[in-house]
Amino acid sequence: MSVIESVDERCKSCYSCLRACPVKAIKVEEAKAKVIDNKCIYCGSCVKHCPTQAKFAKSSIETTRAFFQQGERVIACLDPTFPAAFESITPQQLVAALKKIGFTEVMEGAFGGELVIQQYQKLLQEGNEKPIISSICPAVVSYVEKYVPSLIPYLAPIVSPMIAMGRMIKGKYAPEAKVVYIGPCIANKWEVQDEEVAGAVDAVLTFAELQTMLSESEIDPTTLPPAEFDGPQPLKASLLPLPGSLVKSLSLPYDILNPESLVVTGKEGMKTILRDLENNNLRVKFLELLYCNGCTQGPRVFNELTRYERRELLMDYVIRAFANHDDASFNRWMEKYGSVDLSRGFNDRFMEIEMPTEKEIKWILRKMGKRRPEDELNCGVCGYDSCRSKAIAVCQGFAELEMCLPYLAKKCQERFTALQRSHHKLKEAQEQLIQSEKLISMGKLAASVAHEINNPISGVLTYIKLMLKKVDGKPLAGKDLASFRKYLNIVAKETSRCGSIVRSLLEFARQSELKIQNLDVNSVLKKTIALLEHQMTLQEIKLTKNFKPLPEILADSSQLQQVFLNIILNAVQVMPDGGEITVSTAEGKDGFIEVRIADTGCGIPRENLPKLFDPFFTTKKGGKGIGLGLSVVYGIINRHRGKIEVESEVGKGSTFIIKLPRRGAASGSSYRSPPE
Numbered sequence: 241m242s243v244i245e246s247v248d249e250r251c252k253s254c255y256s257c258l259r260a261c262p263v264k265a266i267k268v269e270e271a272k273a274k275v276i277d278n279k280c281i282y283c284g285s286c287v288k289h290c291p292t293q294a295k296f297a298k299s300s301i302e303t304t305r306a307f308f309q310q311g312e313r314v315i316a317c318l319d320p321t322f323p324a325a326f327e328s329i330t331p332q333q334l335v336a337a338l339k340k341i342g343f344t345e346v347m348e349g350a351f352g353g354e355l356v357i358q359q360y361q362k363l364l365q366e367g368n369e370k371p372i373i374s375s376i377c378p379a380v381v382s383y384v385e386k387y388v389p390s391l392i393p394y395l396a397p398i399v400s401p402m403i404a405m406g407r408m409i410k411g412k413y414a415p416e417a418k419v420v421y422i423g424p425c426i427a428n429k430w431e432v433q434d435e436e437v438a439g440a441v442d443a444v445l446t447f448a449e450l451q452t453m454l455s456e457s458e459i460d461p462t463t464l465p466p467a468e469f470d471g472p473q474p475l476k477a478s479l480l481p482l483p484g485s486l487v488k489s490l491s492l493p494y495d496i497l498n499p500e501s502l503v504v505t506g507k508e509g510m511k512t513i514l515r516d517l518e519n520n521n522l523r524v525k526f527l528e529l530l531y532c533n534g535c536t537q538g539p540r541v542f543n544e545l546t547r548y549e550r551r552e553l554l555m556d557y558v559i560r561a562f563a564n565h566d567d568a569s570f571n572r573w574m575e576k577y578g579s580v581d582l583s584r585g586f587n588d589r590f591m592e593i594e595m596p597t598e599k600e601i602k603w604i605l606r607k608m609g610k611r612r613p614e615d616e617l618n619c620g621v622c623g624y625d626s627c628r629s630k631a632i633a634v635c636q637g638f639a640e641l642e643m644c645l646p647y648l649a650k651k652c653q654e655r656f657t658a659l660q661r662s663h664h665k666l667k668e669a670q671e672q673l674i675q676s677e678k679l680i681s682m683g684k685l686a687a688s689v690a691h692e693i694n695n696p697i698s699g700v701l702t703y704i705k706l707m708l709k710k711v712d713g714k715p716l717a718g719k720d721l722a723s724f725r726k727y728l729n730i731v732a733k734e735t736s737r738c739g740s741i742v743r744s745l746l747e748f749a750r751q752s753e754l755k756i757q758n759l760d761v762n763s764v765l766k767k768t769i770a771l772l773e774h775q776m777t778l779q780e781i782k783l784t785k786n787f788k789p790l791p792e793i794l795a796d797s798s799q800l801q802q803v804f805l806n807i808i809l810n811a812v813q814v815m816p817d818g819g820e821i822t823v824s825t826a827e828g829k830d831g832f833i834e835v836r837i838a839d840t841g842c843g844i845p846r847e848n849l850p851k852l853f854d855p856f857f858t859t860k861k862g863g864k865g866i867g868l869g870l871s872v873v874y875g876i877i878n879r880h881r882g883k884i885e886v887e888s889e890v891g892k893g894s895t896f897i898i899k900l901p902r903r904g905a906a907s908g909s910s911y912r913s914p915p916e
């Protein structure tokens with residue numbers, strides 16, 4: 241039966257339990273820490289240190305209540321630490337409260353200690369070759385049985401005071417009674433189940449559980465008439481919870497210059513002394529060993545008092561008890577019940593856990609980012625003393641990689657960077673989408689307007705041409721006719737311009753299907769440049785071509801030609817007094833080929849850059865531009881799954897960078913033609 245239980249929902253993966261556990265009997269699975277029963281020594285450190293109460297000792301409240309309900313004779317045995325735990329009420333009030341809850345009798349558990357001390361005296365009288373390790377602390381017994389079984393022969397073969405009390409009651413005093421032991425210790429809950437001593441005590445309540453029972457029964461001990469303890473009144477064994485008390489009771493020489501008697505407490509002390517004993521390093525003959533720093537520091541004492549305040553409370557109680565001690569009654573009890581059998585045996589409970597190979601350990605260390613010795617910080621945050629112990633636990637299935645804080649921090653940073661990258665990509669895609677949507681709706685509008693005015697403009701132009709024909713070649717009849725012909729020519733020219741605007745609009749709106757073929761972008765560029773070379777020479781524009789060999793790509797040749805034409809034409813137009821155009825190509829590392837068209841023209845003001853590809857955005861004055869060239873460029877590049885970027889500096893020039901995917905990415909689907 242398990243003693244310590246875990247509530248997954250409360251576990252916050254802080255690993256406090258693992259840090260506190262002397263034997264690392266905690267398995268972390270999916271970030272939840274659970275106690276491994278057969279590794280556990282039931283010391284209760286995990287319960288004591290868990291900040292969220294996710295670990296708790298299995299309660300015996302229900303069992304105890306059931307004894308009351310069944311009408312049993314239930315004897316409570318109070319652990320001698322009670323004066324340090326219930327500091328705000330008197331012992332008599334506590335006894336009264338226990339009786340009010342339902343206990344038939346309330347005895348001082350320390351009497352069990354008196355019986356045990358007698359047995360230790362006998363053991364020492366027999367003389368001992370090998371060291372004797374006291375076995376009054378069940379956490380120590382469990383540790384020896386599970387982790388240093390070679391020392392089992394050193395354990396005093398005597399039961400603990402709690403079991404002695406139970407055996408005394410069940411042996412002669414009240415064999416039919418139920419014995420409930422009440423104390424600060426969680427390991428007692430395991431001890432009563434140990435097959436070597438089972439049956440002596442029926443249930444163990446912790447002081448915390450007793451407190452809960454009192455609150456649930458709405459019992460305020462301070463309002464009750466005081467009641468006295470039943471049974472024998474103990475003497476020196478009341479001090480057994482304090483370190484050194486057993487050695488003193490046995491009148492052993494406990495001196496700084498005497499290596500034969502030793503008192504050791506605490507988890508590190510316990511582990512060290514037992515290791516030394518195992519290695520035969522010491523001359524110690526009698527070892528009083530307590531896991532906590534004395535039982536007053538047990539895990540289920542719930543007040544905020546310090547170790548020394550608790551010690552004083554206990555001493556005060558014992559001094560008062562000594563003063564009023566009824567020696568005759570004590571001796572009668574001793575004579576009548578002191579002969580009970582208090583012997584016990586122990587079991588080797590060592591658990592063989594397979595050790596991972598050096599290769600496996602190194603592999604896990606590498607996974608945690610610990611490639612070099614200096615990467616092993618041994619910070620202990622995970623609960624293990626070293627990165628290596630943690631790696632071993634991972635191999636054995638007790639720990640998880642994510643328990644390492646530096647590892648988690650690195651993972652977090654990587655995820656953050658990936659998130660930033662995808663956010664950037666998303667933003668880019670969103671901008672492209674907005675631009676495409678804009679083009680589609682502008683395209684629809686342009687198509688319908690162009691359609692409507694195309695016919696009337698053609699009509700007007702036809703009639704103007706007819707009128708010009710009529711006046712053409714006629715002798716000039718005065719100034720009026722000359723002006724008439726001049727005006728008609730202007731109207732014809734402007735109407736033709738209207739016609740060409742409408743044609744451009746229709747062209748922009750009618751995004752015809754791509755005619756995809758394998759092509760060499762360098763040769764498309766060469767063809768395009770050839771169309772404009774004459775114009776460049778006229779304007780004294782120097783052309784530099786810097787073409788690198790390119791792989792063929794899948795694209796529409798005439799549409800790409802239009803892209804390059806529009807961009808180079810703009811460059812030519814912004815350099816009326818000459819300049820330089822550089823056209824270069826290269827194969828990018830990112831799966832794209834890159835075309836750069838740079839000019840040394842006026843440059844583009846920063847505020848115009850976001851509007852550059854918007855339909856009808858133009859800065860060309862006097863009707864010289866209609867602002868559709870770059871919109872058409874954008875549409876074509878987009879349909880080729882490419883990208884277009886502009887770098888520009890006012891007064892220095894602009895560079896248009898076109899990126900086209902190297903293989904099979906072009907499609908007509910990303911930019912649909914608006915309906916005509």
Ligand code: ADP
Pocket residue numbers: 806810811814839841842843844852857858859860864865866867868869870871894
């Ligand atoms: P249009 O040429 O009819 O104005 P475009 O869409 O081709 O329409 O160009 C839009 C605007 O972009 C131009 O009016 C100009 O302001 C700016 N532009 C385009 N290319 C360049 C360039 N090489 N240098 C400076 N400005 C440019």
